[in-house]
Amino acid sequence: MTDPTSSQAARLGRRTLLRAVVLGAAIIPLAACVGEEDPLAKQAREGNNKNYIAGDGSVEEYxxxxxxxxxxxxxxxxxGSAIDSADxxxxxxxxxxxxxxCAPCRIEAPHMVELNKEFGDKAQFIGINVRDEKxxxxAFERNFGIKYPSVQDTEGSIQLAMTKYVPLKAVPTTLVLDKQGRVSARVLGAADKTTLKALINTALTESL
Structure with missing residues (x-):
């Protein structure tokens, strides 16, 4: 004769297993939709002050x-100047x-200076320093003759905020914003002058 208690336990066990399978099926697609965390944002969150991941100079346009x-x-x-994206x-x-x-930062610095001069008031260059104190x-800006402003982001707040728009993934990273302030292109690693100039021209001349 079958023990009623054992039968009830078996039914409960099957229901629990079925519920776990159904929930698991619901959870897996959701997990698959979550992208890998931006490495630079992860470093900023951890506060380990490494702030350097090599980029390969790759360009992505949006x-x-x-x-x-x-x-x-x-x-x-x-x-001391105010930086406001509304401007x-x-x-x-x-x-x-x-x-x-950052060695690639030093390589690209002269190109940034030259392009800043070339574009004048048609383009606003802004540095985001991820590691240095003032x-x-x-001293770096004096050495390379950089005249455009830079913001200190050693705590990583701007880097983390940028994950809403496009992952940074490397230092240096250069973002080109269109005339509406949206990210139109990203360069990971040292920016080639000719390439960056073309990306800026595209942002200035495209019809949105």
Whole structure:
């Protein structure tokens, strides 16, 4: 004769197993939709001060219909000037994430200076320093003749905020924003001058 208690336990066990299988099936697709965490954002969150992941110079352009909302940044630059993304409308904006001891940053710095001069008030260049305190950053800027402002982001708040728009993944990373303030292109690693110039021209001349 079958023990009623044993039969009831077996039925409960089957229900529990079935519920686990159904829930598991619901959870797996959701997990698959979550992308891998941006490595630079992870470093900023961990606060390990490494702040350097090598980029390969790769370029990614974003079609107007695939761009995110306009980038929003409010900060104070090393020179005391106010940085407000609300002021960027109507021009191209170049955000360059860097720090002084980063070898690729030193390679691309002269190109940034030359392009800043070439584009004048048609494009706004802004540096985002991910590691240095004020003295080290300003020494770098003097050494390379950088006139455009840079913002200190050693705590990683801007880097983390940028994950809403496009993953950074490397230092240096350069983002080109269109005339609406949306990310139109990303360069991972040292930016080639000719390539960056073409990306800025595209942002300035495209019909949105």
């Amino acid at each position: 079609a107007p219909e695939s761009r995110t909302a306009p980038v929003e940044i409010k900060a104070v630059a090393y020179d 960027w409308a109507g021009q191209a904006t170049i955000l360059n994430f860097w720090y002084a001891a 003295d080290a950053a300003e």
